[in-house]
Amino acid sequence: xxxxxxYTSLRNLLKDNIKWIFNLDIEEVTINKQISLPPKPxxxxxxxxCFLLARELKKSPQMIANELSMKMxxxxxxxxxxxxxxxxxxxxxxxxxxxxxxxLICSKKGSLTKPFEKKQDKIMVEFSQPNTHKGIHIGHIRxxxxxxxxxxxxxxxxxxxxxxxxxxxxxxxxxxxxWHYEKSKMENTNNSExxxxxxxxxxxxxxxxxxxxxxxxxxxxxxxxxENKDPYWICLWNETREWSIEYFKSxxxxxDIHFDVWFYESEEEEPGKVIVxxxxxxxxxxxxxxxxxxxxxxxxxxxxLKSDGTTLYSTKDxxxxxxxxxxxxxxxSIYVVGDAQSLHFKQIFSILKKMGFKQADKCYHLAYxxxxxxxxxxxxxxxxxxxxxxxxxxMNEYIYESYLDSKKDWSDEKKKVTSRxxxxxxxxxxxxxxxxxxxIEFRMEDWLSFExxxxxxxxxxxARIQSILRKSEKSGMEIEPDFDNSHLxxxxxxxxxxxxxxxxxxxxxxxxxxxxxxxxxxxxLKLSKDFSKFYHNCSVLKADRGLAAARLQLIKAVSEIxxxxxxxxGIDPPEEM
RNA sequence: GCGCCUGUAGCUCAGCUGGAUAGAGCAACGGACUUCUAAUCCGUAGGUCAUUGGUUCGAAUCCAAUCAGGCGUGCCA
Numbered sequence: 073x074x075x076x077x078x079y080t081s082l083r084n085l086l087k088d089n090i091k092w093i094f095n096l097d098i099e100e101v102t103i104n105k106q107i108s109l110p111p112k113p114x115x116x117x118x119x120x121x122c123f124l125l126a127r128e129l130k131k132s133p134q135m136i137a138n139e140l141s142m143k144m145x146x147x148x149x150x151x152x153x154x155x156x157x158x159x160x161x162x163x164x165x166x167x168x169x170x171x172x173x174x175x176l177i178c179s180k181k182g183s184l185t186k187p188f189e190k191k192q193d194k195i196m197v198e199f200s201q202p203n204t205h206k207g208i209h210i211g212h213i214r215x216x217x218x219x220x221x222x223x224x225x226x227x228x229x230x231x232x233x234x235x236x237x238x239x240x241x242x243x244x245x246x247x248x249x250x251w252h253y254e255k256s257k258m259e260n261t262n263n264s265e266x267x268x269x270x271x272x273x274x275x276x277x278x279x280x281x282x283x284x285x286x287x288x289x290x291x292x293x294x295x296x297x298x299e300n301k302d303p304y305w306i307c308l309w310n311e312t313r314e315w316s317i318e319y320f321k322s323x324x325x326x327x328d329i330h331f332d333v334w335f336y337e338s339e340e341e342e343p344g345k346v347i348v349x350x351x352x353x354x355x356x357x358x359x360x361x362x363x364x365x366x367x368x369x370x371x372x373x374x375x376x377l378k379s380d381g382t383t384l385y386s387t388k389d390x391x392x393x394x395x396x397x398x399x400x401x402x403x404x405s406i407y408v409v410g411d412a413q414s415l416h417f418k419q420i421f422s423i424l425k426k427m428g429f430k431q432a433d434k435c436y437h438l439a440y441x442x443x444x445x446x447x448x449x450x451x452x453x454x455x456x457x458x459x460x461x462x463x464x465x466x467m468n469e470y471i472y473e474s475y476l477d478s479k480k481d482w483s484d485e486k487k488k489v490t491s492r493x494x495x496x497x498x499x500x501x502x503x504x505x506x507x508x509x510x511x512i513e514f515r516m517e518d519w520l521s522f523e524x525x526x527x528x529x530x531x532x533x534x535a536r537i538q539s540i541l542r543k544s545e546k547s548g549m550e551i552e553p554d555f556d557n558s559h560l561x562x563x564x565x566x567x568x569x570x571x572x573x574x575x576x577x578x579x580x581x582x583x584x585x586x587x588x589x590x591x592x593x594x595x596x597l598k599l600s601k602d603f604s605k606f607y608h609n610c611s612v613l614k615a616d617r618g619l620a621a622a623r624l625q626l627i628k629a630v631s632e633i634x635x636x637x638x639x640x641x642g643i644d645p646p647e648e649m
Numbered sequence: 650g651c652g653c654c655u656g657u658a659g660c661u662c663a664g665c666u667g668g669a670u671a672g673a674g675c676a677a678c679g680g681a682c683u684u685c686u687a688a689u690c691c692g693u694a695g696g697u698c699a700u701u702g703g704u705u706c707g708a709a710u711c712c713a714a715u716c717a718g719g720c721g722u723g724c725c726a
Contacts, residue, residue: 111669121668123707161669203726240726337726363724372652378724385726412720414653441654442719449719475688494688506662509654511719518661522688524674525662532688540685594663597673608681608690649688 073104074578077174078571081151082107082118082164089144094129094136113564116156116163117571123160133160168567169559172622175574176558179629184576185636188230192403196234196396197223199408200324200331203240204316205249207271208323209457210499210514211443211450217503218440219408220329220642221589228640229584234400237331238392239320241313242338245274247295250308252277255290267319268461270312299382323460327496328642333400337388340395344387347394347427348377356426366423374419389420390427397431404434406587411439411509438587441511443503458514467495470520493646494528500642501527505593525597527643530634533600533607535649537631540612544624547613557622565606566623569630572599576633580640589641596637603630 074080086103090096102124110119122133122140129136141157146167151174153167178184199219202212223235252258253273260269281288297305324330348364351357357366362379376386396402407417417437424432444450450457468491476487502519506512522528561570572595579595582588612623638645 105666106668108668115669119669123668159669201726243726245726360723365723372722375724380724382724384724410720411654413726415721416726418653439654444719510662511655513661515661518675521675526674526688528688529674532686536686536689543685590663594673601673604689605691607685611685613685649686 073101074575075581076578077151077171077178077574078118078166079104079107079578082120085144085146085150085152085164086120089140090125093140093143094125096125096128098125098128110161110163115158117166117567118152118164120162120164121160122162126160136160137162166567166571168562168570172558172561172566172570172626173556175570176556176561176622176625176629179573179632180625182632184573184629185632187228188577188581191230191232194232194234194400194402195226195404195406196236196400196402197226197406197408198236198238198335200320200329201238201240201409202316202320203243203245204313205246205270205274206316207268207275207457208320208460209450210460210463211457213327213460213499214440214443214503214512215408215410216324216327216329217500217642218438218508218589220327221500221504221640222406222408222438222587224640224642225580225584225589225592228636229580234332234402235330236333236335236396238335239317239337241316241336242298242341244291244295246309247298248277248281248291249274250298250305250312251291251294252280253312254308256280264461265319265322266315267317268459270315270319271459326464326492327500328644335392335395340388340391341383343391343395344383345377345381347390348387351427356423366419366426368419368422368426371419371422372415374423376423386416386420386423389416390423393420393424393429393435394427397429403431404436405431406436406438408438408440411441413437414439436587438508440508443512443514445514458516463499463516464495466516467498467520471495490646490649493644494522494531494649497527497531497638497643497645498522499527501530501593504589504641505597507590508587527641528649530596530600530638531643531645532649533603534631534634534638534645535647536607537603537627537634538647540627541624541631543613544620549613549617549620549624555621557618558625560619560622561626563610565602565609566626568602569599569606569626572602573629573633576637592637592640596634596641599630599633599637603627 083100083103087098087100090098103120106121106124108119108121110116122136125136126133137157137160141155141162144155146153149170151167151171152164154165156163156165197219199222200212200216202208219235223233227233249270253270256273256276258273258276260266264272281291294305298309348357351366352359352364357364357376359365360373363375364377365373365375367373374386375384376390378384393405396405409417414437417435421432421435421437424435442449445456445458447456471491471494472487476482476491479487482490498519505525561567575595579592583592610623612620612627615623635645
């Protein structure tokens with residue numbers, strides 16, 4: 073339930089008055105359900121509908137609204153000052169002076185942006201999971217953006233968190249890549265990063281195999297050699313695997329994404345086989361057509377070991393889940409994985425439960441929709457991809473051409489740093505501002521045009537605030553800590569900003585509970601838009617001294633919230649743009 | 650065949666635990682730069698909420714069916 077100043081005050085006001093006028097005790101959650109915003113701002117600041125009360129009191133909602141509006145009493149220091157009835161609705165008007173004061177006191181104490189109280193639960197979020205020997209493309213970035221942001225949000229809301237990566241460093245795709253690498257003697261002519269180049273080798277291998285299907289036998293041979301730990305191929309595997317890992321690490325660093333633990337598929341194969349053996353003995357698993365399966369109540373049966381005795385994705389996921397529970401003692405386990413694997417995870421969680429892990433109930437598959445290109449589905453097999461490095465390059469060029477080149481007084485280093493921050497913001501915000509479960513289509517032009525509902529828009533609002541703050545400091549207009557003028561903030565532009573900022577903790581709480589990161593994005597956009605309107609209509613530096621001080625406090629609060637909110641999305645805003 | 654997800658303005662999407670006249674951004678058109686940074690702001694225009702039926706005082710929202718798209722559906726991940 074919302075704990076913000078406005079919601080709490082309105083709930084209390086309604087509860088007290090309903091008790092007093094109708095002698096009815098009504099639960100806070102019931103009141104909460106009926107609180108909304110009026111359709112138009114001039115109708116009021118907050119609304120309450122009387123439909124549920126009508127049921128309780130056996131009167132028409134209109135009559136109840138009318139009676140409440142006539143008899144309701146507001147105290148001098150309440151943040152609401154009056155109410156108007158419109159049909160079954162009550163529209164409340166805020167007392168701007170009291171509201172501003174109350175909200176800015178909170179902001180000054182830092183209570184709007186500080187991390188929440190520590191919680192008991194330990195949560196692991198597994199994300200990214202790239203395959204070695206393949207390239208990183210924009211589809212992978214959505215996963216990274218979601219997982220990283222979720223970790224940051226959960227940490228902020230007080231959970232102990234572990235961010236986990238899980239590398240696909242075994243399997244057929246590697247055999248194909250290494251086989252082709254050996255056979256074709258391909259050279260890294262572009263001198264691109266070795267790890268990325270491996271991805272190109274892999275794509276070439278797949279193309280070649282499409283045209284020469286008979287060669288697939290040779291790939292299988294390599295795979296067998298790898299599984300049998302043939303020294304030559306293992307050596308090559310080790311070396312190239314390192315290239316991929318270095319490549320991934322450079323991307324994570326650039327995107328400011330961190331992992332607390334790294335898991336590897338190659339390390340879960342043997343433990344996986346042990347688990348299969350154990351639960352065959354316990355009769356939880358059984359043989360079927362030579363493979364090992366687990367039958368489930370409401371789901372299709374799952375195969376947990378292939379008939380040739382080799383492991384599957386599921387084998388390794390079971391082993392890893394066990395490790396997560398037993399070695400890391402986690403209470404909740406979140407898997408950020410594409411929605412194509414929904415059934416797989418339903419099965420895994422169900423099997424874990426059969427295996428006796430109580431934590432299975434606290435496993436959650438955060439399924440995200442795929443990123444596609446206007447030309448169709450992306451695939452590293454067919455090479456229909458936008459590699460991350462290319463994306464980075466073209467965005468960088470765009471930013472320089474359209475804007476940074478004109479900053480004659482900026483150093484090259486400053487331009488470089490700023491460009492990176494803007495690109496990160498554009499990419500991550502683009503990935504996060506839509507419902508995570510929906511497929512998104514990546515259009516280069518839209519991402520490169522930094523207009524409208526984008527990360528850079530928010531960055532720009534933040535940068536403008538920093539500019540005002542810098543100028544105010546220079547001119548000696550520093551905020552005196554004990555001096556409070558917030559009651560002077562009564563203009564509608566100021567009120568909307570105030571209303572936004574007091575809502576921030578509620579937003580975070582909601583986002584952390586429902587994993588709806590897009591709502592944080594939408595909130596930050598709204599705050600930025602409301603700030604921009606304020607910026608155009610209410611000058612800070614040209615205002616009278618007292619008002620200027622109050623407005624400085626206000627924009628400082630906005631700035632802190634923007635920064636905190638952006639950081640929760642994995643975005644670090646530049647001080648200047 | 651069955652299961653899950655999606656369908657809202659020309660485009661990209663909000664709104665979906667039922668409530669007031671369905672909202673943003675882009676694109677289009679018109680306006681605001683001797684500025685606290687115009688990557689901004691203001692305004693105009695744009696809708697059979699896929700279709701049909703049901704529940705309800707009230708449905709974009711809930712239910713059913715249909716249509717369209719995506720994904721999955723015993724040895725890929």
